[in-house]
Amino acid sequence: MSSTLDLLSKHRSAVAVAAVASTASLLFGFDTGVAGSIVALRSFSSDFKFSTNAAKAADVSSNIVALLNAGAFFGxxxxxxxxxxxxxxxxxxxAACFLLLGGILQTTAQSPKLAMIYxxxxxxxxxxxxxxxMTPLYVAETxxxxxxxxxxxxxxxxxxxGGLLAYWTAYGxxxxLHSxxxxxxxxxxxxxILAAIVLGGSFMIVESPRWLAKQDRWDEAAETLAYLRGISSDEVELKAELAEMHAQIDEEVRATAGRSVKELLQRQNFVRLFWGCGVGFFTMWCGQTAILYYAPTVFRQIGFTGQNAALFASGMFTVIKVVVTVLFLAFGVQNFGRRGLFSVGxxxxxxxxFSLAAILKTHPPIAGKASNNTPSGRAMMATIYLYIIAYSMSWGPLNWVYMGEIFPTRIRDYCMAIVTMIIWLFxxxxxxxxxxxxxxxxxxxxxxFGMMNAxxxxxxxxxxxxKSLSLEEMDVLFHAVDESxxxxxxxxYFVTPAEVEETSKAAS
Structure with a gap:
């Protein structure tokens, strides 16, 4: 733990940049969580005329959530x-400008028409x-x-x-407030408000040093990397990282003769794309997306039918996610391998x-009660909460880590586009x-969903x-280049200060 704290102190500029960039995902989480909670409000269903029709309510609810995902697919x-x-x-x-405009349209929508919401x-x-x-890619590169x-x-x-903020705001x-x-x-x-914060933060971050290197702007890349690492441009550590970047980019150019999109079809890159898309696919089909977007609906299914009871249970779901994710950051991601955490999760x-399905089948909730305060009701709630603990210690944070770190510099943009489009499609x-x-x-x-987890x-x-590999070392892992x-x-490309001194002595 002390070594991690020392690293955080040494690389505080990189930590600050990552934190500012990640504020965009706060709005990401809020946007994905707020739809399921406002649809559960009687004031919303009454204003938009679907409060008495269960089939129409399911259709409108799915439209409001799904349209965000449709836009995200193209985004x-x-x-x-x-x-x-x-x-x-x-x-x-x-991106912040799109988020700001979308938020304004939704907030100012006039009932009973859903056009502005949609x-x-x-x-x-x-x-x-x-x-x-962009965010996982940017943080990986910095x-x-x-x-x-x-x-x-x-x-x-x-x-x-962001999801926690969405549900507890709706619950409050x-x-x-009156209906x-x-x-x-x-x-x-x-x-x-959140979009304005993201917009302001986008002016505070630095450009990615690996993007600058790819544009052949090496002086700027070195200066930015020195800022992020908290060291001077003359230090060996910085020269070694720049040398790795130089070597990777040159190897990619030699191997591909200047091609870009077609590189995706090369065997070593296609294999990486397969693993990235696979991680994205199973992240979506593990069941968390269904519960997060429709937590009030899910809790009503297991017997918590009252509006406030469903929203409160949903809010607790998000509290558990946040607490466990913090514990994962403190004790999990630095100490355990990616593969082991994925498997256990x-x-x-x-x-x-499977336990939730079995209890729901054998002990369905009694109709007409606002909450299911029975042993079976509590057991079903416990399975959902234990489920989200497992997700938050594995697939939740790790899927973005894994997808953001495995692709080569030259085609990282295209690879990330494909895997995130897979995510948003499903x-x-x-x-x-x-x-x-x-x-x-x-x-x-x-x-x-249980079968998909199997x-x-x-x-x-x-x-x-x-785990513990540099972005450039991924090429060796995936056999794009051999280690020697x-x-x-x-x-x-790597010249140490001692070598510089020896060269100057020999020249004199």
Missing amino acids: ALAPAPLSRFIGRKPMMTL SGRVISGFGVGMVSN APKQLRGLLMSLFELFLVS CSLH TSKQWRIPLGIQI SFFMMTML NFIISKWTPTMVLYIGWKTWII VGLIFTLFLPET TRRRDIEE
Whole structure:
């Protein structure tokens, strides 16, 4: 623990940059969490005329959530063609503008028409998609390898904090405000405040040194890297990292003869893309997305039918996520390998979802009660809470870490675009289907997600381990270059101060 604190102190500039960049995921989490909570408010369903029709309520609820994911699908693609020309930092500013506009449209929507809500969700989703692509990539490129897992996990911490803020804001408005439009406008309006914070933060961060290196702006890359590492440009540590960056970029250029998108089809890159897409796929199908987006609906399914009871249970779900994610950052990500945590998480999530389905099948809640304060009701709630503990100690924070760190510099934009588009595609499908699944197949919903965790467990057993490797060392791990070639290429660029002194003596 003390060594981690020493590293955090030494690399405080990189920590600060990662924290500021990760504030974008706070709004990401808020946007994804707020829809399920405001749809559960009677004031919202009454204003938009779907309070008495269960099928219509499920349809409207799924539309409001799914449209954000549809916008995010296309937003995730935008950084690939744009950021290679304008950089990571301006892309964050652009994403914040979309988030701000989307929040304004949703907050000012006029009932009973949902057009402004829907359009605002799509625009916000576009910004969320950009953020989900850019933030892990940016933090991976700025963080030192010893702290990369920890700093990239901040993305998940801020994300779950956004979900917590969304649910507890809705719960507070439900508890203390009359059933008017103010009850749902206030939670939606918080998006505007958060978007303004993200916009301001985008002007405070530095450009990625690896992006600068890729543009052949090596002096700026060295200056930025020195700032992030808290050392002078003459120190050996900095020269070694720059030499690694030089070697990787030169090797990629030699191997690909200047190609870019076509590089995705090369075997060593395609394998990385397979692992990244696999992690994204199983993150979506592990069941957390369904519970997060529709927590009030899920808790009503197990017997907590009162509006405040469902929202309170949902709020506790987000509290557990935040607390466990903090514990994971403190004790998990620095001490355990990625593959082991993924595997253990899949096993426990599978177990909890199968248990939830079994109890719901054999002991369904009694209709007409606001809360299910029975042994079976408490057991079902416990399985959901234990499930989210397992998720928050594994797939939750680690999926963004793994996807953000495994791709090569030259095509990292395109690879991240593909994996985040995979995430948002299945996010859209799950968010659209979940209310209907809960309504029509009930307990079998959780059997489906439990089975997906079983398949995910098998997948993780073969996952390459990336802990403690630099971004450039990923090439060796995935056999893009052999270790001896990489070492020789690094030596070509790495000149120590002692060697400089010897050269100058020989010249004189």
